[in-house]
Amino acid sequence: MERNYKISNLSLYKLANGEFFVNDNQKGNWIIAKKEELPLIRKLAEGCGEKELICSKRDVAKIKLMCQSGLVTINDKKRFTYKNYIQTKKPFHLVLNLSNNCNMSCAYCYVNASPSRDKGIIIKNAEKIIREMLKGQKEITVVFHGGEPLLQFEKIKRIIYYAERIRRNKKINFRIQTNGTLLNEKIIEYLKEKGVSIGISCDITPAAHEKIRVFNKNASTYNHVIRAFENLTKKNVKFSVIMVLHKENKQCARDIFKFVRKYGIRRIAINPLFSGGRGDKNILGISNEEYFSFMKSYLRAQVQYNRDTPDKVYETETNFLIRNLLHLDYTYMCKSNPCGASFSTVAIDPSGDVYPCDEFCGEKKFRGGNIAQKSLEEIKKSGSFKRVRSIKKNKKCSSCVWYHYCTGGCPSKTYYNTGSFKNVSAYCGYYKKIIPYIVHLINAGKIDIQDLYDGGKNKDGY
Numbered sequence: 001m002e003r004n005y006k007i008s009n010l011s012l013y014k015l016a017n018g019e020f021f022v023n024d025n026q027k028g029n030w031i032i033a034k035k036e037e038l039p040l041i042r043k044l045a046e047g048c049g050e051k052e053l054i055c056s057k058r059d060v061a062k063i064k065l066m067c068q069s070g071l072v073t074i075n076d077k078k079r080f081t082y083k084n085y086i087q088t089k090k091p092f093h094l095v096l097n098l099s100n101n102c103n104m105s106c107a108y109c110y111v112n113a114s115p116s117r118d119k120g121i122i123i124k125n126a127e128k129i130i131r132e133m134l135k136g137q138k139e140i141t142v143v144f145h146g147g148e149p150l151l152q153f154e155k156i157k158r159i160i161y162y163a164e165r166i167r168r169n170k171k172i173n174f175r176i177q178t179n180g181t182l183l184n185e186k187i188i189e190y191l192k193e194k195g196v197s198i199g200i201s202c203d204i205t206p207a208a209h210e211k212i213r214v215f216n217k218n219a220s221t222y223n224h225v226i227r228a229f230e231n232l233t234k235k236n237v238k239f240s241v242i243m244v245l246h247k248e249n250k251q252c253a254r255d256i257f258k259f260v261r262k263y264g265i266r267r268i269a270i271n272p273l274f275s276g277g278r279g280d281k282n283i284l285g286i287s288n289e290e291y292f293s294f295m296k297s298y299l300r301a302q303v304q305y306n307r308d309t310p311d312k313v314y315e316t317e318t319n320f321l322i323r324n325l326l327h328l329d330y331t332y333m334c335k336s337n338p339c340g341a342s343f344s345t346v347a348i349d350p351s352g353d354v355y356p357c358d359e360f361c362g363e364k365k366f367r368g369g370n371i372a373q374k375s376l377e378e379i380k381k382s383g384s385f386k387r388v389r390s391i392k393k394n395k396k397c398s399s400c401v402w403y404h405y406c407t408g409g410c411p412s413k414t415y416y417n418t419g420s421f422k423n424v425s426a427y428c429g430y431y432k433k434i435i436p437y438i439v440h441l442i443n444a445g446k447i448d449i450q451d452l453y454d455g456g457k458n459k460d461g462y
């Protein structure tokens with residue numbers, strides 16, 4: 001039987017070096033092509049039998065490459081289709097917001113945390129949701145969050161004690177996201193013993209951190225956070241850092257590596273400030289151009305740093321973006337469409353109200369129900385959970401050449417930044433710059449991909 005070759009849904013994007021990013025924007029498969037290869041590609045887009053394809057040795061090699069990448073299908077066989085991984089999953093990632101109290105008053109806090117907002121989570125509610133999450137799962141992740149979770153350290157110990165008793169042969173990964181100011185040696189010993197992964201929020205440069213991440217009455221927290229870094233290093237505990245990117249620290253891309261080198265930080269998450277709670281993008285936020293410029297400098301510095309060390313460090317968002325680009329993977333809940341909200345993650349607030357994702361916590365219209373009154377299964381069937389599950393991708397995204405790699409961005413951030421799920425992501429302009437930049441880095445062959453991307457070792461962003 002004669003073979004028929006076809007490229008469906010062809011999209012072309014001209015890269016800065018004059019070559020073309022060629023993809024099938026329904027399935028995401030792609031290659032890089034030179035200008036002189038475009039006639040062949042256009043012919044394949046129309047579909048043609050092998051007898052019609054009179055071509056050079058070079059064209060044969062290119063067609064082979066296009067077949068391997070999945071861009072060209074032979075006899076309409078579908079390859080590399082969207083795995084739809086997320087929708088088949090029960091939630092396995094739980095964010096436990098222990099309280100909205102915090103010993104700090106950061107200018108951009110998205111949960112409006114303050115010293116005494118509530119009495120903290122009722123232990124029975126935390127136990128119930130962990131018990132229900134474990135049903136039908138071999139492994140779950142529980143993240144202690146807040147407010148400042150270490151203000152509830154005794155509750156953390158009780159919850160871990162309970163979870164360890166009921167887990168039987170199942171695995172529970174514990175994580176904590178803290179401002180670091182209460183992280184003394186005793187607490188570090190306990191977290192180390194229990195295998196709790198630690199993430200610390202820090203805005204890197206002293207000037208930026210001291211201006212925004214402050215105790216009440218504007219007292220400085222910087223030295224407290226540095227002491228936590230030192231205590232963790234002394235105890236040989238690896239940790240990750242979350243940095244909010246804003247006007248005050250947008251110049252610090254290279255400074256990050258002074259910390260990485262000194263304290264052996266294993267992962268960085270760089271999150272541009274978004275509107276929510278006290279965070280107002282209009283006051284401290286940065287433009288997509290500034291975000292891109294920062295990330296370009298950051299990635300150059302990361303590649304340079306990683307080149308010289310076996311203890312490589314990666315940035316969460318770009319790492320998963322590259323994973324989608326290279327493998328069309330979609331297994332990370334925030335780089336998938338629909339995203340993992342309510343499919344693979346849920347969050348509970350201190351009152352016991354359950355939300356489809358931590359990013360929706362506190363916004364009553366997304367509340368699925370209270371765990372004291374309903375089972376997790378019932379909450380998952382609630383209207384608000386269904387609403388989040390059925391968020392459609394924006395029309396602009398459907399025809400966009402980059403859709404399979406950015407997956408349209410986080411819907412919650414789109415909601416908070418732009419007022420509606422229907423709008424295109426506020427970071428669209430950034431994605432349209434950073435993805436071709438990453439493609440260029442990979443294509444230029446001047447970097448070792450291991451210095452840019454962890455090769456899929458990290459599955460859940462921590």
Ligand code: SF4
Binds near residue numbers: 335357410
């Ligand atoms: S709402 Fe945003 S943060 Fe939450 S799972 Fe979806 S993409 Fe991730």
Ligand code: SF4
Binds near residue numbers: 396398
């Ligand atoms: S967010 Fe922007 S870059 Fe991403 S798919 Fe949508 S239109 Fe394209």
